[in-house]
Amino acid sequence: MSRVRVGELEIDYEMRGQGPPLIMITGFRRSRVIWGDAFLAPLARHFTLILPDNRGTGQSDKPRGGYSIEAFADDAAGLLEALQIGPAHAFGVSMGGMIVQRLAFRHAQRVRGLAIGCSNAGGDAVVPPEKEIWNLLQLLPDESMDAREVARRQEEAYYTEPFRASQRELIDEQFRAVNEHPTPDFAVQGHLKAIEDFDGAGALEEIAAPTLVITGDSDRLIVPDNSRYLAGRIPNAQLSILSGAAHFFWVEKPEESTQRLIDFFTGLGGE
Secondary structure (H helix, E strand, O other), rough: OOOHHHHHHHEEEEEEEEEEEEEEEEOOOOOOHHHOOOHHHHHHHEEEEEEEEOOOOOOOOOOOOOHHHHHHHHHHHHHHOOOOOOOOEEEEHHHHHHHHHHHHOOOHHHEEEEEEEEEEEEEEEOOOOOOHHHHHOOOOOEEOHHHHHHHHHHHHHHHOOOHHOOHHHHHHHHHHOOOOOOOHHHHHHHHEEEEEOOHHHHHHHHHOOOOOEEOOOOOOOOOOHHHHHHHOOOOOOOEEEEEEOOOOOHHOOHHHHHHHHHHHHOOOOOO
């Protein structure tokens, strides 16, 4: 891991693998440890992975304010600039999918190929989840519920029921890894506000990078109709829906997810 100054912040990141650069942006309140080696290892055989912790998470700086999807996108562009990396492929999931949309719009010269995972366009274009699922995201530890219990309750928004039943050890290890460097409550609230304020629908038709939109068919948090909307609005975008996967599709279906990304990015040529 390394740290580099981007604007007023220190951003912590990791690089692994070899090949064309691929920056990977995580979602709401999670650091890069959420990717998991089962997902990253195959990608690293094809790409040089740039894996930052978003502001407020992991070992990056955790400012009290300044949280917006645009700020996250500018952080990603600034990281690529600081590392002297030319046009890179970009992949983001959930809130990270919003971030890479803005990255491709605000910093088009830095994005060669774009993959948007389990995300939406924000604003009035959002197809909302069930209210009970959205409410789960806003839970915070308190006197009646510690961080582990909050995480257990939120699992319903992230994984299918069969996966939760069969992969308890893996899910618990993710919790442990994320909470080695926990996201403070003020940053969680900053992330939530960034999501709620995001409205990128008007810029979708201006995205010039070849685009893949990917999601799970059982995502209850950002339901698949949001991905269908993105793919329908971004010029010539491809849509890939993984069967039997929920919001954390890359955790539930790592082999299928990596193969879709490898096929898409390598298919752009010039590798």
